[in-house]
Structures are given as C-alpha cells and as structure tokens.
Amino acid sequence: MKTDPFALRGTICSSGADCRLRVWEDAFLVCEDGRCAGVFEALPERFQGVPVEDCRGKLILPGLVDLHVHAPQYPFRGLGMDEELIAWLNRRAFPEERKYQNLDYARRAYEIFVEDLVRSPTTRACIFATIHTPATLLLMELLEASGLSALVGKVNMDRNAPVYLLEGEVREAVAQTRLWLEKSAQFEHIRPILTPRFVPSVSDALMAELGSLQREYGLPVQSHLSENLSEIEWVQELSPESNFYGEAYQRFGLFGGEGCPTVMAHCVHSPPAELERMAERGVFVAHCPASNTNLASGIAPVRRYLEAGVRVGLGTDVAGGHSLSLFRAVTDAVQCSKLRWRLTDQSLTPLSLEEAFWMATRGGGAFFGQVGSFEAGWSFDALVLNDAPERTTLTLTGRERLERALYLAEGCRLVSKYVEGRKLF
C-alpha cells in the first residue's frame, strides 16, 4: 500500500526478539507504505517534514494479537461460568451458535462484536465463526469494513453436537466450505482459515476432506488441543490410532509443517511428545489463561513451551474467557503462571510481564508474518493509549506506565489505532 509517510511521537514500547522490552521515553515511530520505518530519537533527514501526531504523555504500543476468539459467543461473555468445557458447550455455546443461521441475528450480534473489537487493543485476530456460510461471510464483510486484519474460519463439525449445529453429509460440508472459500476471495484484509472445531466434532471422513482442501488452497488451520482432561480421554477413544491428541489432526495433514501454518488453542495438558511435535512442525499455541481458569481446565505450562521452542501467543477465547481485552489476557497469563509455579511446579518460573507482553504482540504476531513489533520493515500495527489517570501523586517511567496500563486495563483509553498503516480511529 503506497501512502505518504507519517510519524507518531510519544513514549514507545516494543518487544525485541528475546522478549526483552525496549522503551523510548520520547521518540518518533515512522510509518511508510503501511510498514514501520523504525523508531527514532529524532526524525532522520529523509523524514523531515512528514506529519507528526503529537502523542507525548501517551503510550504507543504495537497492536495486540488475539490468536483465539469465538465471535458468535460474544453475546454471552461473562455468563454460565460455573461449568466445565463439555457441559458449557452444550448448555451455552451451541444454543447461541445456532442463532447464526438467522442472518438478521448474525448481523445484530456481529456488528456489536466488530465494533467492540475495533475499540479493544486487538489489531489482528484468529476468529472462529459458526458452521453457517452466509453468517461467516457477513462477519468477514463487517471486519473488512472495520479496517482490522484477521483470519476468520467457518467452523466445520459433523458429529457429537446437537443436530442443528451439524453440517450433515460430508459432501455437503465440503461444498459449503468451498463456497465459503471462493466467496472469501473478495476480501483484502480478512482471509479464511480452515476451522475443524475440534476432534470430537469432526468425523475422520470430513477431516480427510479438510486436509485435501488445506493442501489445495494452502490454507492456515486453527482448532482446539488438549484443553480439558475429559476431552482428551474422549479424543483417545475417538482416535485410538493417535499417540496423542495432536496426531488426530496430523493424520489428516492438519498440524503444522511446511505450507500448513497452524494455531491450536489451549494445550493445557499436552504431553511431552505432543509438545515436541509442535516445536518440530512450528504449530502455534494460543494460550488462553482466562478461559482455562473459568472452565477449570487448568494452567498451561507456558514456560515449558517457551523453553521447548514452541511458538506461543495469547488468546482471549471469548466466551470461555469473559473479556475481549488482551491487556487482561497479558496479566492473566502472568498471574496464572505464578499460581502454577506456587501450586504445582516450582521448576517452571513465573512469566514476567515482559514475556507475557511479548506473547501478546510479537509471539502471536508471528502467525501473521512480521507483526507485533516496531522493527523496521514490520507491519505498522499500533495503539496510542491515554494512560494518564485523572489525578496521581507519582511520576512513572515508561515501563511502569505499561505495567499499570496492562493491570488497570479498564482505566486506559485507546486514542487511536492503526493496522498496516490504516488509521481505524
């Protein structure tokens, strides 16, 4: 995208490749053709005279990346939090998702979701829709119009759910999925991602067809993995030939590797072999601490994943998670890691704020390419945050302001937001 360069001036925070946080107390962030030209203490010669948005006194952060969120579940966030995964799916998630066969309902609900997503710290997201092709295309249309960049999946499921949420014959499911893929080509910033709901919901026959579609279209893949102990047992029964849950996707070519970028939500209880496979095949973990807490799934050993070289980002997992804010996901990740360390495994040190922030930006951003940091040449995805409390008695460093903004998410106002250089507001 060819556009005139411009700059933001303020306190800039961005993560390095090593999770370390870099803070510039007063610097210029330059955008050129939708990419970062770099962060500069003073504007270089070649950018003299470009328009500068004065954000001094505000925080400038890379946009945050939500690797796992269910758009149709947004209406019932913060409800039904006293159940575990399978009961919760049957009592809360499925009945709500059913409503999206009605396009009027879908429009009303998705308009609210997209509007709130725009106002949230998220600039990129991997989004589950429902099985419904028209509603999924509508969601993509609304997202495209919003200026966000996202991967959106029409959900595939043909077993072990109420009949109203099953796609019927494999042939029909594949036809609908092809139709959705073809119509998705109209969008510029919103792309399709193949979305088998999870192993229990997808027959081997449909999973095999999805594997073929993946190879034919070169699609990315998203699903759920090793979230809940009962779920894992169930998958073992359904796929006895798999040594671990992840193999039940890999059997069909839907688990990372060359040409198959894959993100799996949760991985709370992944055994060492699964972990190793994920590292080998570059499968991303979408770590969703709020959801894993609300549904009492457990706490994912994120430190182990980082040490094993598994790629990790954060997800809100609305509505298993009740907040759409990735700020909250960052502090939830830190908090959960502390509890896991204290309660079960003192060999895995808690996550630092820097590490969790890295996961929410650069860690998850890698699923989208050069996203999640202000390195020169990377996508210009940026947030400007008015983090000043109305009254305070302290003077804070940039690092402290970031920490407080993340912990007191509700006390900060987003002033502007950019995705690939596009100003959303």
Next chain:
Amino acid sequence: MKTDPFALRGTICSSGADCRLRVWEDAFLVCEDGRCAGVFEALPERFQGVPVEDCRGKLILPGLVDLHVHAPQYPFRGLGMDEELIAWLNRRAFPEERKYQNLDYARRAYEIFVEDLVRSPTTRACIFATIHTPATLLLMELLEASGLSALVGKVNMDRNAPVYLLEGEVREAVAQTRLWLEKSAQFEHIRPILTPRFVPSVSDALMAELGSLQREYGLPVQSHLSENLSEIEWVQELSPESNFYGEAYQRFGLFGGEGCPTVMAHCVHSPPAELERMAERGVFVAHCPASNTNLASGIAPVRRYLEAGVRVGLGTDVAGGHSLSLFRAVTDAVQCSKLRWRLTDQSLTPLSLEEAFWMATRGGGAFFGQVGSFEAGWSFDALVLNDAPERTTLTLTGRERLERALYLAEGCRLVSKYVEGRKLF
C-alpha cells in the same frame, strides 16, 4: 438516624444466610431510618406514598464490604507486580508509605483514594493507613466527609522495617496510638481499629501494650496472617513459643474471642490448628485472591474455611491486589478456587458465584454487624447499578445480569450508592 422513608424499585439481588442468592425481578426496597424495612413485591400499606426512585432496568445490590485494603498503597496499584511479599514490601510498599509523614502528600493521595473508593462498589471497609497519626486522622476525616462507613487503623510497627517507618520507643508508639484513638472519637461513621502491621513488624513489648489498649478501649483488631511461606517461617523464628502464627497474636489478646472482633488478611497457609482456633474465637478471614496471586503467595482453601465454620469475607488488598473493585474480587475468588481445585485438591469444590458474592456482602458485612443483606432491620447499604450494555442481542434474568456485572466489572456504571441510608451520590 431518623429520616423519612423512601424506596428503590428495580431488580434486587441479596444473599440469604445460607449463601443462596435471592433475586426479585421487579420489587421495592424500602429504607427507614437508615435501615432496610424489607423487600416487597408491592409497597405495603404503611409505605404507600413514600418517594420511590425508579431503578427499573437497573440492578440493586447490597453494598460490598472490603475487609482488607491499604489506603496509602493506592498510588502504586498495578506496579511492581513481579515480586514476592517481603521484597515487595521493602521495594514498593515501605518507600511509598514513608511519604505520608508529609501531610500535603497524604492529602493529595488520600483525596484520590477516597474519591475512587466512593465511586467503587465498596460501602464498608477495614483500612490500613500508615504509622503516621496526623495522616491517619486526615484519612478518617476525608472518609467521614465522603459518607462511607469504615474502620481505619493507624499502623503499629517498631522492628524489621526501614527506620523511617518505625515508631521508635514502645512508650512513644503507645502515646501516638492513644493520641490517635482520642482524636478518632470526633468521627461518627469512621471508627478506629487496632492495627499491628504483622508479627515481624511488632516487638513483643509493643504487642503487649496493644493488647492492653485493645482491652481498655474495646477495639476491633486487624492484621495479616499466614500469607507467605517465608513469612510464616520468619514468624516461627520470631515467636518460637507459638504453635502457629495466630498464637503470636493470641498471646497478647489480639486474636478474637469475647470483646475482641478480629479480622486477619490472607490465611493462605493456615494449618488445621490455626483454622480451628479461628473458628472457636470468631476470627474473620479477609480472603484476598488478587493479592495472593500477584505476590505468588498461593490460593487460600476458602471452601475448607467455610466448612470449618470460619467467618470469611473478601478484601481487595490494594496494592498487593491491583484493583479497588470488589466485583473483581468476587470473580477472582471464584477463579482461584477453580484453579486450586484443579491443581491441588479435588476434595475442595470450587466456590460458586453465589458463595463469592455472599462473602463480599453478607460474609464480610458481619464484621460490621447487620450489614450486607436486605433483611428487614439491617443497615441500608445499597448500590444501584446500570448494568445494561449499550447494545445486546440477549435478554437476561436477574441472576444472569448479576453474573455478567461481576465478570465485566468495567462495563457497569454505579448510578447511586447508599450507606446506612445516606445517599453518597
């Protein structure tokens, strides 16, 4: 307080003695002379014609009770969250508390705290100040003017802290404490509570004097108990004659029993004997899940406490806890109980939302008398909450609206607040 009766009409939620939540979808809550006259489906004969505030479409809840909060730590909430208790005290809490020897600083900081507390869901609180008598009295004055009801403690500490936060000679500490107690008599709704910081900060000699003061004035007592494993070891060294931490208070008559209402914050690692003693002597636990998470102290086995008949309420423990909102404390308590259940002890079932809400209202309210419920004759402490999202596609029950309001604390607006029948705003 003789005042004309009035009523609020709307969706009313209130806990029974058994933790069960009672919800009236459309009813009248009547206030008479600062007490609840009851909840009525229709206004009884004797209240016909009283002014009715129409809160239909809004939620009416009992005011929430914060059993543990450090007012002077409010400025640095959400900062320094990567440390454990003792390091955090030395690096964050003590240097900030030192500033309150300057009355100008104290005024600036306490004005912000009190203003934010008024706007929070809290109607009653047990508050730690600092060792400084003038600043503590100033805090009490500001609270009194706000209309809130609270117990406020000048902190006592004479060892194991930087010299700038020690009270010096025991004689001097006692003289200052007496001065503070005498001057506290001027307040109507704000009363003093004896506040030895915790065993490591208070010498036996001072603790003995505080025991005498407690008996002389019939004061309530607040302190910290069994929060962190290193702290507990330290107390064992400092007080080898005590069988458990709580006995190090009880030796001096500062641990519940007849005429000594006592609230102890945390109790994350209380052994069975301590627990039993607390049940016998009616010592309250202020359960502070956010703080126990942030400082990696652990998760208190609240279910066990409830089963053992120990009295339990919630505390925000600002600034170990980063949020002043008890809504957040309610959902944190539920979340932590789920993680404890999953990670360490499946014999202790997770807390339900109803139980956590009960702790934040009626459980902690009992420390103040008949507080925390809309039973007839109880104190009229009430919140009116505009919980309607701007746009939604769902129609919710009163129970669901309460759940969502608690989980999405930041999405709700307090419309009005009453304490003992006084309207704060």
